Amino acid sequence: MAFSHGPGYVKDKDGNRYYFKPQKGEKSAFSALFESIDDLNKKIGQLREDAKVPTNMEETIKIIEAYQRDPDFHPFTCRRNSNHTALVPHIENDLIVLKCHDCDYVQEFTNNAVIEKYKIIYEAEHKNQKYG
Numbered sequence: 001m002a003f004s005h006g007p008g009y010v011k012d013k014d015g016n017r018y019y020f021k022p023q024k025g026e027k028s029a030f031s032a033l034f035e036s037i038d039d040l041n042k043k044i045g046q047l048r049e050d051a052k053v054p055t056n057m058e059e060t061i062k063i064i065e066a067y068q069r070d071p072d073f074h075p076f077t078c079r080r081n082s083n084h085t086a087l088v089p090h091i092e093n094d095l096i097v098l099k100c101h102d103c104d105y106v107q108e109f110t111n112n113a114v115i116e117k118y119k120i121i122y123e124a125e126h127k128n129q130k131y132g
Contacts, residue, residue: 064089
C-alpha cells in the first residue's frame, strides 16, 4: 500500500521526494506565510514611520522641551532611574530620541499624540508666543 501525501503533492523529477504544488488559484502554506511576513514588515515599517516626527523636527524638539519644563505635566523620565533629570530630546538618524543626561539611557520618541495635544494647549494659553 503506497503512502499518499494528499492532493496537490507531486514527486520531484527524481521521484524521491514529494512537494506541494498548488493548483491554479491555490496558495501554498509557505506563500501564505510569506505574505503574512510581508504584512508584518509593512506594519513595522509604518510604526517606524509613525515614530518619525512629521513636519518640522526642530519645532517638535522645542515643543518637547517646553513640555518637559511645564510643571502641570509629568515629564518623560529615565526608565532606569526616575530620579534622574528629565529626558532631553535629540535628533538621531532622522528620529527624535529622548536621552537621559545622568546615564546612557536612550529611547525613541513615539509619543507624538501627547505632544500634539500639548501643542494645542500651549498655543491656546500662550497666544502668539514661541515655545521656550
